[in-house]
Amino acid sequence: MSEENVYLSPNPASAARPIAIDPEKCTGCNLCVNVCPADVFVPNPEAGRVPLVLFVDECWYCGPCVDECPHEGAIRLNYPVMWRVPWKRKETGRHYWLGMKNPPPPNDTPPA
Amino acid sequence: MSWGTWIDLNAGNDAMKWPYPIRYGQEDAVDVDVLVLGGGIAGCWAAISAAEQGAKVAILERGSILGSGAGTGCDHWQWAITDVPGVSLSAEDFTQALVDNHGGYNNGISRYIQARDGYETLLELEEMGGKVRDTEDTFKGAEFRDEQTKLLFAYDYENRIVMRVWGMTFKRALRSRLRRLGVDIHERVALTGLLTERRGEDATAVVGATGLNVRTGAFNVFTAKATVLCAARPQRIWTYSTELAGSCDLRMPGAMGGGYAAAWRAGTEFAMMEKSIPAGLSINPSAPHGSGHPSNTWYPCTIVDANGKEVPWVDRDGHALETFEERCRPAPGQRFFIKGGGQSSLPHQGLRDYQGPRLTNVDTLVEKGEIELPLYADLPSLPAHERRAIFGLMVGQEAKTKHTYANYTHAGFDPDRDMLLSYQQLIGGGGYGTSAEGAKTVLGFPSIRNAHSGTTGGPVVDWNLRTNLEGLYAAGDGMLGGNDHSHAATTGRYAGRRAAWFARQATARSGSREQIEAEKRRVYGPLQRKDGVHWKELLAGINKTMQAYCGAVKSEGLLRMALEAGEDLKHVVDTELAAVNPHDLANALSVVDILTAGIDIIVPACLARRASSAFLHFSRAEYPAMDPPEWQKFVTIRQEDGVVKQGERPLNLGAPFEENYLAHRPAAPIGA
């Protein structure tokens, strides 16, 4: 908690943060920037750095940005809190939620 | 603090500088034989087929070819009939069924083209690299698989009118083909208007289009002998919430009606624009197809209640289905069933004839205490192939929902063991989507509508898929009766060819300087003000106007109010609408397009139909009788010098289909 670096800032443009980029893995190649149908991103003014997720409120969760990224895990779609749908394990009756605290292990089955 | 002040605060901060070169007002000129507007499914196919005919082709797209359009993916290839292995129906009979299913309010021309050319188109797509067969034998032995061709079917397994496909491969295949054919691709260019030329007394020809680069603000002038409109249809007319982030609309946010607005201003004739349906669950609380349901992608998934009790399925006659298999067969005495077909606020014969199995009305069962909420999609109980087809293929291999698959499985969701929550109780009734509007619409019924889902209104076309304007063709969702992926593909392919043939015979075109200058003044208008009404405020104003005066219940008085309020909104556009960068400007212009679609097209269309119609979900307070015989027709509208002209067309447009299709097919290639 710092009392010095407090600035004026508007409210977030959207209730959601659709895109999460890992700056450690992103090389700033801008492939995601150039495939996005809605221009949600703009390139970082500094070449080779993480694109800016500027127009978050226009994201459609369509995913080509993730598909185009050459670096596994550099970018992912972040489903907002209101999208975290529950499911019930049939044999135990227990509910699980997307984004829950102690999630079950991932299911590695690829699509058909 | 106003928006303008906020921007001033950032002046001089280099980190906040617009990252692309600013080229406001600078012109880029392109001259081609065929210009395609919109790079979605219809647009890609139109450009490919025109180029294959030897035409010089350019395509403009607001976003990127690979990422844009509703059809970046697709899980069903609908309604290909002719030559499909094992299909005994004729394209003629099927088209008639589809038209009847909508009470006549469908486009028999484009639907016949879809039924007849759909399989041929799919095979071409496969050659380009689209995956359409179960070559890995994942579904070997499944009831919905044709063992010889390895094609997979959906819904009605006996009649095979819909296929299951690997849609995420399609757009990439189309883009490769476009590139190989040397099509001139203009991405990040938003269509703003059509260039026209007067031909004689009352004929207009389209001779190109103008566009705005959404990154640089440059102005594009395209001239072309023929133009194909493929920019889909308007949405966000009654509602749009940026706060609900992407979950608000089925179709992509970039598709805001630029095509309709431009076509309208040029004088294109539209039909069925008075049709809209209750917006239903446009606030879908989950990722695309990321909650369980029994329809569409998830058909025919079992739904169970809180105690694991199955919600029963019924056939079209309300008879309970005993077995799972019966969900994929027509009812006794029924030829075949159509899913995703007609909707009406009243039952009618054409609906009943082709209605498929469905879940029993959930509302009634809850009321009677027979089932207990919440409900779940019971994937584990399904036959293994069905489970894998729904979650592994349909969800897992469609471009948008593959991310739902990835996110859910990463979080541990296992379709073999887990039941996904269903929000069926929010949707109501027995299905996904809504046909729940009662016959007696009462005041106070939610007035949030949409005119973009299902079979909608749009430009009227002939058997060349040409509009009433010389040189202007239309395809895909952005035409009368458009709705789905294979319809977009087949009509795009057909229209591109016709446009190329026309271009061979047409003389060179050039846009008039006067028109171009006028369009530039319109396009750059909002840049004159950095503080003022932002596009979101204008959009909200339009939405509210449409909710208040063009909602579920319409009347002459209310609709006239809509027109007056619309004039006010246009005044806001002229004097207050503000934009601060090319992205902002492009959005502002799109909202003006929404205003055109709502106030200039939809409201006059509603005024023109002086009768209520169950088929069109259309309720006029002063004309309560539903679908009187004299109003069973298409009402058409177009504008000429700012004056709305009404017309009409008979229902059953295009019939007899095969005869007309053949009559309009040239015996030898044109002009070759």
Ligand SMILES: Cc1cc2nc3c(=O)[nH]c(=O)nc-3n(C[C@H](O)[C@H](O)[C@H](O)COP(=O)(O)OP(=O)(O)OC[C@H]3O[C@@H](n4cnc5c(N)ncnc54)[C@H](O)[C@@H]3O)c2cc1C
């Ligand atoms: C998630 C999802 C899944 C679907 N699944 C299926 C399915 O399984 N089966 C099925 O049959 N249908 C499906 N559909 C519907 C199907 O995708 C559409 O019917 C189809 O994409 C329509 O094609 P189109 O080319 O007419 O429109 P689109 O594919 O939407 O393309 C229109 C293009 O025009 C561009 N555009 C719009 N306005 C402008 C402008 N002013 N300037 C420049 N460009 C502009 C847009 O950016 C877009 O790229 C699905 C839709 C969605 C959203």
Ligand code: SF4
């Ligand atoms: S999900 Fe789609 S709209 Fe959102 S940032 Fe990625 S590409 Fe753009």
Ligand code: SF4
């Ligand atoms: S595509 Fe991946 S690596 Fe490239 S800029 Fe985007 S997130 Fe970074």
